[in-house]
Amino acid sequence: MSNNLSFLAGGGDVGRLIASYEWGGTALGPIDSWPEARRTAIAMVLRAPVPVALLLGPDGVMIYNDGYAGIALGRGRHPACLGASVLTAWPEVAAFNAEVLRVVLAGGTLSFRNHELGLMRDGAEEKVWFNLDYSPLPDARGEIVGVLVLVTEISERARFERAIVEDRARLRQMFEQAPSFMALLSGPEHVFELTNTAYRQLIGHRDVLGLRVREGLPELAGQGFFELLDRVYASGEPYVGRGVKVLLQATPDSPAEARTLDFVYQPVRDGGGGVTGIFVQGVDISDRIAAEHARAASEHQFRTFAQTMPNHVWVAGLDGGQTWVNDRMHDYAGMTPGALCGFGWRGTIHPDDLAETDVRWKESVATGAPYEREDRRRRHDGAWRWHLSRAVLIHDCDGLPRCWIGTSTDIDDQKLVEQALRDSELRLRLSQEAAGIASFEVDVATGDVMGSERLWALWGLPQATRVPLAVFERLVLPEDRLAPWSETGPRDGTAAKNVEYRIRRGDTGEERWIARHVEYLRDAAGRPVKMFGVMRDVTDAKQSEIRQQTLTHELAHRIKNILATVSAIASQTLRDTDLATARAAFDTRLQALARGHDILNASRWTTASLGGVVEAGLGPFPGERITINGPDLAIGPRRALTLALAVNELGTNALKYGALGDNGGHVSVAWWREDTADGPRLVWRWAEAGGPAVSAPERRGFGRFLLERVLAADFGGSVRIAFAPGGVECILTAPWPPTQWED
Template sequence: MEFPVEGGGETGALIQSHDWASTSLGPICRWPDCLRFAVRLMLPARSQMVIFWGPEFVAIYNDAYAEVIGNKHPGALGRPAREIWTELWGDLGPLLQRVYDEGETIFAEDRSFRLERYGYPEDVSFDISYSPLRDETNAIRGVICIVNETTDRVEARRALAKAQERLSYALSASGMIGTFDWHIQSDEFFSDAQFAAMFSVDPHRDTTSVSVMEYLARIHPDDRERIAAAVDHAIETGEKYAQECRYLQPDGTVRWIEVRGGIVYDASGKAERFAGAAVDITDRKEREEALHRLAAIVASSEDAIMSTDLDVRITSWNRGAERLYGYSAEEAIGRPATFLLPEDRADEEPMIIERIRRGERIETYETKRRRRDGTLVDVSLTVSPVHDFSGRIVGASKIARDITERKKAERLERYLIGELKHRVKNTLATVRAIARQTFGKESSREVREAFDARLLSLSRAHDLLTARNWNGAELSAVIAEVLAPYEKERFEIAGPAVLLPAKSVLTFSLALHELATNAAKYGALSHSSGKVSITWTLGAGAVPQLDLRWEERGGPLVSEPVQKGFGSKLIEEILSAELDGEAGIFFEPSGVVCKVRAPMSVDEDPAVPGRSQAAGSGR
């Protein structure tokens, strides 16, 4: 059915042809008079208007509004506002609901919204007026919105504010500039307050009563003669005057100024005036001095220090780099840094630069580089971004340290540790063979198997120590290694990270082995329902205490044996001594309990940051 509206434009035609029967509004012929009247009023208007009708806030709008909503038109016509403006519904929804529920009219200027009208998010601003749309019974049936996009106006204001801010900064900076005018023939010296303040002259004092000599007296003694000669030279030749010098303040501190000026001559060619300006350059001088110091440090460093731009071209190369890589600065600067890379690391440099571009921090790492003679050198490489004065990343700084000798030492250490491991295992094998020969046939199979199991436990403990270059072993790793032959489901293990000293690892492993073996033969692990709990805590304090508890449950009833075996003696005597603490076995009826308490040293293992080390490592 036609919707007779004059001046409705493109959107009016779309409204007439739209399938309203499929929406909650129903066919146009059934629309209430208030809605028809509002639509006829809205369509020819040049203001950006939209009606959100009903509790679903179904959208009907005019051509002016269609231009504002971008790619959402014409799909937005006849759809609920929640579907149209999904990205800002958390903001828009409450506004519409307030008008619809409470009859409140909402008005705001330059209200900001974040829209996605062209397929990408953008921050925009609008003047908005949201009013209730009522029917003949005064009931609120919808919300009529009149909006005016003010994004350009808001951005213009922001740009103006930024320009004013920059102007303010410039004016503040210009406050460091002082001007002067010396009338040479009458020896009258005029200056503004800033110039007077630079030389600690009272700015409220009549500057004509201050002679040029009083200003010269404020100049640092080491610069005074040079400055006087430069002034005379400018007067005699007419050349522009430009000098930097130090000046003394009443408290004895020294600051730097740069003075620029020129000579004005009279008709007879005689010097009449010397006018110019001075600016305090102390901060600049301090930065330059810091850069000079840094440059001296870089130049004299034994480490190879170089920098590259974001195209991976070398921009600086110190003597350390010459010594390490064999190329002079003249040969290296300007070349791509990739010429130092071995063939198997060709992608390393581009990857570094890409991470630097993203502003990522690159931790120190070990790699290889190729020298001029073709040999490879092990280096520890530190890479940091280089910023320009605006803070923009413009390149990368790289410090390479030759770690060839350290690598040799590490390889030797690994070789020696491996040799030690091999010899220990050979020794254990020899001990096992001697023991079997000594036991002979008279010894029971159970005795021989127990002895073999203890040797195997020692061997596994040695493997743990070897893996950490005999710097101790993680308590949880020791427990896991000892209990490897048993079902994991039978154990409950919990506790913080603790590093056992190397001296205690073997005894601790044997003690756990004895507990596990006895539990399997006579205790909780001999019953299918039995379990073992191994827990430990690390107390706070100047000397933290390690408290470990082995507790069996679900096994047969336990009674204290008449005679203690090897395991009890190992735990209560040897383990206690190794840990400088206390260890004991308690035969509770519900199951065997073993308690270990040992002080912790204040030293930390350098290979495991943040982990404490059990006492006894220095015994």
């Protein structure tokens, strides 16, 4: 090292870095130009045994020794901060250092102890503590040209001291918040030095700090506690009290209340082993003792109650084994006391029921769910009788499971009654279903209706548990609405007992007749409570009655019509012909009329199939030479008889003179719907083909009169007859659809 840099000799690693550093690029200028005063200050800093730094010039250019380099290196700043401004070298504390430069360069000094700074290390802020001293650095003329910094890092010690403070605070907090009561008594007079919240609650929040126990808690006089404290202090032996009774005042003027305590008097010793005070710690167990007494009283009351009950009462542990049963259980089973405890009760269960009982009981024990089970149990006389057992899990005041309490009730007689009731209900239901009867009841107070399955089917309503009466009232035809009941009938008990009315089903809208009978259940004052009733669909009976009346009327009407028809046939047949010929023609026409009657008798004179009438009318004629084709249509009785006579006339003439004669002709009978400008029409056509040539008769006989006059009139249409060279063609046109052709 040259003589110009001799001031750096003995400066360690940092001295060598200073020697090689290019200072010409800094505010300090080349190192050869540095004044002697600066060189001397740097030499002192480099040789200092503690971390020291110089902040030179207004920017605080940094020069420091190996001690300071260790601090900077640990935070990734060395050697970068050598020759750099302190403001840029430590940007996170730039404001702090700027204030240091301002004060010290102005001639002031600064000193900090346990000073906390937040310095960055590896991208994260680290809390560190320093003792810092800042002094002015003068040049040879006494002008302040820099700051001398003495740095002592005390982070480890600061963290340790803070941990001690925090530990003490936690201990104090634990002392204060401890659930047990605590107090520290000092000296032979037992002066209160510390008390926690629980202790202050115990003594009614009295301010006793600094007072002797005899002054702070005067009500303890005569209870032996002062003497006990004196003995512990004198002997140095701790005292443990359990379940100790004490009378304490909540306030100075209130009467003393009895409390029960568990506590310890623990001597406190100094470094020499001498007793200096007593630490008091304990628990107020008054509530627990009261709860235990209450529990004992409750258990006594429960067992007394259980012994007087007619049921079997038992208690089971959390493992499912019974720990107590009342005397009635032993008497019922004919077993000695205690024989049913544990799992001895399983021996009284019917073998066929035991497995399921075990499964159900184990499930409840495992899950805590309420237990309910019906099984058979052996009575002392060997009879197996049905029992209903129920049990619930009992919890203590802390919500923890404690035990199971259960009952077992003999329900064998009830089972027999229930079975008899089910049999009776089944018989009643079958009887009602067979008779088509629906049962119902009306709650007078709410107006709700409940009923059997048949009720909902009868009215076309969806199955329901209960619905308002108004739902049914809306389905009654308006003109019949006052028949079932008046506006207040269901509520005041004035509804008619037996009535028939019409409804419109809720699902199909179909009109049906209902017959109903009701009775009222009344309270002691005679007010109606419920209305019970039955009803059935009497639509078929009503229609039968109507048909009977109609039949009587129709019979008279049809007899007159038949007599008129026979009279007309006779009149037309016997006119201008010999007796034998007339008789044969008359017989044929009567047979055609009879065939029409047969078809109508099959349908009870309601309607007849148009095709069936044609087929029956052509039955006497050669069927292999006749084709019939058309849709299935229904026509009324009068049209059926007229059509039967018309088909007979056409067939007879075809057999005698036309296509059904010996020349091998053919007849086609067809009908269809034809859409016209006037609407849809029925077209019925008789067409002969392959027969001898025909011509129109010179006079109109019965057949033509029947076709052109009677057939056309009865069908409400027109008939056209054509005598074509190949045979007769007869065409009937009439309104469509068939509903317009009913009588």
